[in-house]
Amino acid sequence: MQNSTAYPESEDEYEEFYETSRFICGMILYPAICIPGLIGNGLSLIVLNMKDMKTSTNAFLAALAISDSIKLINDLIYFVVLLLKQTDPNAGQIAFVNIYPYAHFIFNISTCVSSWLTVSVATERFILVCYPIEAKTLCTRLRAIVISCLIYIVMIAVSFPFALRYEKTKRIVNNQTEWDLEVTDLWSNQDFDRYYTWSLNFIRSNIVLIILIILNACIIFSLRKVRANKKNTQRNRITLMMIVVIMVFVICILPDAIMSVYGLGYHEEGNLEKGLREFSDTLLTINAAVNFLIYCVFSRTFREKFVVLCPLCKFKTSVGGRMNGSYKTVGTKEPEALEAQSV
Numbered sequence: 001m002q003n004s005t006a007y008p009e010s011e012d013e014y015e016e017f018y019e020t021s022r023f024i025c026g027m028i029l030y031p032a033i034c035i036p037g038l039i040g041n042g043l044s045l046i047v048l049n050m051k052d053m054k055t056s057t058n059a060f061l062a063a064l065a066i067s068d069s070i071k072l073i074n075d076l077i078y079f080v081v082l083l084l085k086q087t088d089p090n091a092g093q094i095a096f097v098n099i100y101p102y103a104h105f106i107f108n109i110s111t112c113v114s115s116w117l118t119v120s121v122a123t124e125r126f127i128l129v130c131y132p133i134e135a136k137t138l139c140t141r142l143r144a145i146v147i148s149c150l151i152y153i154v155m156i157a158v159s160f161p162f163a164l165r166y167e168k169t170k171r172i173v174n175n176q177t178e179w180d181l182e183v184t185d186l187w188s189n190q191d192f193d194r195y196y197t198w199s200l201n202f203i204r205s206n207i208v209l210i211i212l213i214i215l216n217a218c219i220i221f222s223l224r225k226v227r228a229n230k231k232n233t234q235r236n237r238i239t240l241m242m243i244v245v246i247m248v249f250v251i252c253i254l255p256d257a258i259m260s261v262y263g264l265g266y267h268e269e270g271n272l273e274k275g276l277r278e279f280s281d282t283l284l285t286i287n288a289a290v291n292f293l294i295y296c297v298f299s300r301t302f303r304e305k306f307v308v309l310c311p312l313c314k315f316k317t318s319v320g321g322r323m324n325g326s327y328k329t330v331g332t333k334e335p336e337a338l339e340a341q342s343v
Contacts, residue, residue, distance in 0.1 A: 018271035021278040022082065029282050030079045034072040037289025041065040041072070044292045047305045048343065056144040057124055057242075058343055061291070063148035064117040068288035071110040074103050075285050097168050097179045105163040108200070111256075111284065112155035115208040118249050120147055122215040125242045128235075129222045158203065161186070161196055198261070205257030209250060216246050238343065241298030245291060252287035255280035299343040 044065045048058040081099060085092025124144070128135045166181045187193055223239050259273070259280055295302045 014270065014272040014275060018275035018278075021275035025278040025282045026079055026082045027086075030075050030285060033282075033285050033289050034076040034079070037072045037285075037292075038069055038076075040289065040292030041069045043306065043309060044295060046309060047295075047302055050305055050308075053301070053305060053343065054141055055343075056139045056141045057121060059141050059144035060117055060121045060124065060148060061295075061343065063145075063152075064114060064121070065291065067110050067113040067117060067152075068291065070106065071114070071288040072285065074106050074110065075281075077103060094179055097181050100181060101166040101168075102163070104165065105159065107281075108159040108162045108204070109156055110288075111253075112159055112200075112204045113152055114249075114288070115204055115253065116151045116155065117148065118246060119208055119211050119215075120144070120151070121242060122212055122219070122246050125239060126215050126219055129219055129239055158200065201257065201260045205253060205260060209254065209257060212246050212250055216243060216250075219243060237298055237300070241294060241343070244294055244298065248290060248294070249287055252283040256284055295343055302343040 045062055047053060048062045048065070077099060081092060081095050084095055124135075124139050127138055131138075164184055165187050167184050169180050169182050170177050171180070172178075219239060220243060223236060223243070259277060296306065
């Protein structure tokens, strides 16, 4: 669920813009993105945890798939709440004030975790490409699992104040109880709000974007130097895949990073900010759902393992292999792919 609200402000000239944005994103795009995305992430988890796919990079990617799935489930709940408001406004309102504070917390956790898991994958790929000898000892699956777990623990702790951002309030209007959300005393403190928000956004977005842009540039430069080396074709293909994953992440998180720096789009904001936030959060949803497609396009090993799960794809894969001569028999190990520590 995103940083938005169910309360239109009649005096706000952007009320219609917000309502339209919420309908397009929450009622149409979210279910269309989240359901296929959850299926794709589930299939990715199965493939990445197959016996001969247990590498360090795949451990990071599996942890990323879990974080992305949490984000997609959160967004799907937002769709359900909006749908409930369409059919039963009172019930939808009650559901909103009870779910939103926790959903807002989970949203920030999943975004922070995904950000730093992406940084971890980029860092590992940089080491593998630029320092292949050191990578043999540095890039181990156990270390990747430990780092992933630490990222989850640290980001949950860092994001915890968001669980205390809102509190439910009620008032009696025309003999009817109306529920609302208000910012807690902790978050009403302007100093705390300002310093914590800036600190978290620096951790979640700013420093992440800087690191990823630098690492991606270094990886691209190194890839250009070795692209003529046919021996490393598989490794180069996987490196290209990771570059695409990183670039998609940077593009999708950038609007959210800009809005978060200025604290725009939260429950207590105006309709213009909340309407823009709907679209920036939709980009984050797309990022959480698209990795499965990237793996299928760029990783031959991933496609071959996926065929085992989806026999209907076997015919197409076999035909493609005969046409371009590039596919191996399903189940055949690829030494270069294993050496590259990736899908």
